[in-house]
Amino acid sequence: MKKIYTKPRRDKKTERIAFLQKYAMEDWIKARKEADDEISDEHSMWCVCGKLCTGLHESSCKKFRDKVDGRAVMKLKHLWKENKVTFPKVLKQDAKQEGEK
Ligand SMILES: [Zn+2]
Numbered sequence: 469m470k471k472i473y474t475k476p477r478r479d480k481k482t483e484r485i486a487f488l489q490k491y492a493m494e495d496w497i498k499a500r501k502e503a504d505d506e507i508s509d510e511h512s513m514w515c516v517c518g519k520l521c522t523g524l525h526e527s528s529c530k531k532f533r534d535k536v537d538g539r540a541v542m543k544l545k546h547l548w549k550e551n552k553v554t555f556p557k558v559l560k561q562d563a564k565q566e567g568e569k
Contacts, residue, residue: 481541485541495547499543499544503539503540503543507532507535516531
């Protein structure tokens with residue numbers, strides 16, 4: 469049976485990454501490194517995009533980077549749970565500040 473994919477919530481992911489880069493940079497870098505290694509191990513031969521994998525390809529492949537970002541965000545989801553009140557507030561404030569520029 470054909471799987472039905474719901475539209476990925478890209479905006480939320482982008483938002484979270486921006487937040488993590490700003491307020492939890494160390495965690496973000498660590499999680500990203502872990503995700504990178506894991507996905508790289510899972511796809512030792514072929515990249516997630518279907519091309520032949522080389523170290524050089526992975527670092528420049530958008531699909532691979534996307535997947536790493538997504539997994540890294542998932543790794544830090546405890547941060548969202550712990551701060552589910554604070555994070556949206558700060559994000560909103562940031563958005564407001566950006567708008568005022
Ligand atoms: Zn690729």
